[in-house]
Amino acid sequence: MGGEGGQARDDTVKTLYQVQSDQLGMGKQPDYFTCVACIHQIRHDGKISYTACPTCNSKVSTGTDGLYFCTKCNRTLQEATENYTLRMLIADATGSMWVTCFRDAAERVMSGRPASELVALQSSDSTEFNVIFDDAAHKWFTFRVRAKLDTYREEVRVQYSIISATPVDFTKECHRLLSIIDSYP
Numbered sequence: 001m002g003g004e005g006g007q008a009r010d011d012t013v014k015t016l017y018q019v020q021s022d023q024l025g026m027g028k029q030p031d032y033f034t035c036v037a038c039i040h041q042i043r044h045d046g047k048i049s050y051t052a053c054p055t056c057n058s059k060v061s062t063g064t065d066g067l068y069f070c071t072k073c074n075r076t077l078q079e080a081t082e083n084y085t086l087r088m089l090i091a092d093a094t095g096s097m098w099v100t101c102f103r104d105a106a107e108r109v110m111s112g113r114p115a116s117e118l119v120a121l122q123s124s125d126s127t128e129f130n131v132i133f134d135d136a137a138h139k140w141f142t143f144r145v146r147a148k149l150d151t152y153r154e155e156v157r158v159q160y161s162i163i164s165a166t167p168v169d170f171t172k173e174c175h176r177l178l179s180i181i182d183s184y185p
Contacts, residue, residue: 025147
């Protein structure tokens with residue numbers, strides 16, 4: 001079975017400690033891993049989305065005429081969509097890490113609410129807006145994550161991006177953990 005970057009996909013669940021001790025994302029190519037973690041916090045005091053082209057999901061610019069322009073598609077658009085870009089702190093029993101969660105995965109984390117709905121709520125009802133983010137936190141997911149080196153303000157660091165988020169099936173997760181325990185001598 002093919003995986004990301006032409007490598008075989010490794011669906012072995014890693015702890016966050018393993019990810020950091022194995023230095024995933026420190027190579028020339030991105031690393032991909034699966035982890036089971038709880039969302040500890042979602043930053044929502046600033047921008048939670050970006051305005052995007054509905055065709056290619058690239059960021060668009062807004063002209064003085066109120067129209068949008070997508071440089072990737074090289075088109076002027078009447079309408080654009082809002083796509084999530086959430087910064088989240090996820091944690092398991094071994095550690096924690098900040099990750100970025102985009103579009104579909106972020107919408108799943110936010111219980112199916114589209115970004116446009118929360119952007120509108122952010123300016124109209126801050127109490128409800130905060131409640132929605134509080135409700136989204138402290139839920140467990142199985143995350144598929146990409147780790148890759150990134151340079152930000154002349155600082156090289158690993159950036160972790162959520163590719164997919166699936167609510168944890170606790171029955172399957174218990175069986176997985178029990179099989180690990182049974183493997184010990």
